[in-house]
Amino acid sequence: MTDQHVSDTHFASFDLPDPVRQGLTDAGFTHCTPIQGLALPPALEGKDVAGQAQTGTGKTAAFLITVFTHLLRHPAPEQRRPNQVRALILAPTRELAIQIHKDAMVLGSHTGLTLGLAYGGTDYEKQRKQLSDGVDILIGTPGRIIDYFKQKVFDLRQAQTLVLDEADRMFDLGFIKDVRFLLRRMPPPTERQSMLFSATLSWRVMELAYEHMNNPAKVQTQDEQVTAERVRQAIYYPANDQKIPLLLGLMRKLGPERSMVFVNTKHGAEKVTAWLEGNGIRVALLSGDVPQRKRQSLLAKFEQSEYQVLVATDVAARGLHIPDVSHVFNFDLPQSGEDYVHRIGRTGRAGAEGDAISFACEDFAFHLPEIEEYIGFKIDSEMTDHAILATDLEPPKRRQRKPSSGPPRGRSGGRSGSSSGPGKQPRARQRSDQESTAGSQAAKPQGEPSGEGNGKPPRRRRRRKPRQEGPATPS
Template structure:
């Protein structure tokens, strides 16, 4: 975290248990970020809070530290059973839930607290067994959490702390009924500590907070500008057929870069991945129907630098904290201006700098005015210099693994019109089987274990 984005408040200035302080020190935290400095004094007194802050500002550490201290100061009831967790942390996506759990493991290293993460798409019996054996801190996505809850694998009657992360995203993804279902099965708001965090404290988010929390105190931390201040933005006005050559040309000129390329649809993501792979650029693709184990493996390879380019649909735009992303490329401009902010927010995190490159093509250029209005400034425009365009052999594209739908269509030229094609298999972003409705303005991501 850049010193410019830290406060003068030190973590060791709080009266925290020694084991928690040791975990904080080993995690490399000394000074608080603004959201940590403002929210911790509130939560550590047992007061509920609703916090607004951009991603990458340290809110995960804030609610984890507050949770650990609360559980330390308020011992569990002697009648608590093993399958009754003491803290519940709910996240909208599997990747965010895994990230929270990883941070929890670090911060609880020198305590006796146990934690577990549950999410759809994999590990059903293993996660179930872990809950039955008992954990203190339960982290998960709504679908899998409710699945186990309804089966009686665990119950929420001993909950002392509840955290809702990315609350605005919960609404976007249709999880609010599930959230309310769980909250009604926890102890009354006055008997637990509640923390809610959101990129925006909209009316509906505040309504949720006041309905299910005990007079929460608002904490709002946001920069003067909507986009991260250290992001260098540029937009190329390009023809559709120039996009692939331009992307490959740009990537070839980047040194020691870690790049996320955002695409609007899964089909285009597969196409872009195929051209990058076929032209010697090692690439991972993260979209709707990538199996969970493979998703986690791809993210790990990208995080470790084994793969330098990640092609992703908006499934990866929020909730992920991948350090040291140097470049974000909007191969397709998003139709929703807010998605532009979330996408380019993958770079220039924690005070670092980064580059956001966008392609305003014939298909998606209409989104540019709305994006500029939303971010409050003009995005510098550049024309495409022919020297930037790589020479691409149309036959250099490779196709997904044998048996994939896209590959079969390319070979026989047929389109899929199977019954229920647009409705079957669309799972929620947390991996649960219950379908949800998407906004009509956005094309479906395909198969859908987001």
């Protein structure tokens, strides 16, 4: 197979500022990828670009090179205030924003341009102070950026460049209104350079491009497939109770050093993680409710091979660039073709080869026709041979719940009357106390109202209505 990841175009053939060339040298980049070779010529001329690019094809370097070059050759106006950013790069997920910032630190290390990073989940005051002090390039997710913008922490009126990365995902995650809000607060399209990259240039993405960009040049590689060309895809048809034995059997047979397993729900991901842990596999779990700091720590340990397997829900399907992921397992088939493409895009990155293995089980097999229609071909099927199924499996260990440190609580969430005694004993004791109090009040003489003298309101008695013997006559 010929190498489709790099082209014959050298970065040296472009007219780039010296600081940008030094950054490329530091990153070890010499040849362009196909999308870089197509996007850079019009972008370096100052034109707007809308590019179709799959994850892992080098689009990040394409727009970073353009942004650095544009800012270096078009100095900021003298009236610019420190908190007015010069470039805005929007990403749909925190992981992607962090990855773009990481790449920008390398490629822009000699430019003297300051970088800001804003994303939700952590470091609120730290990020706020960084932006108020002033940055040249702001990278982040729409929600956190809008939060700071509405507080007037930074200003977009002097923005010279704009980048929308994975624009299709902005629609999927419901961020498109936030994106439009920010674009309307920037200089008009004719007064800035804009770039948009998306896995698919659908009509809704192109509508966004034509509305907020200045006649963008549309670029996409001629031989680009919806899925990565170097990813070998296969599908099995197991029964529901065969999925765990099949997964562990394939892992033992294939022996991947670094792999990812995608599950549709958090509960399912926890179950798969427990089975893998119980059978001697170092595994980490990544789901939507994992705090940001812990998420970054898990990903770092996964990259350093402290974990062999990363079990994840779709929160990890996009924006993660983890090198050397050799296998992706779709334990559950996703509900859409786009999610399938981005899941298997975690392997076969940067020109490497990879394997994507999916399970079409009883619950999710009906998603397969839509996925195959989206990717444009039929996935090769494999037999669920009993010889592959792992048989000597250790069941997952039950996790013991920690005993509650405080007194038991009632159904309403408040503390019960006593701090001792298990179960519903305090509630029962409280009822008996009320009954004894009522009995003592009933034993009082009739001349003494119940409740007086002990701080309690008098007890009201329900009056019975007189029984009417016949129809009432008007008076």
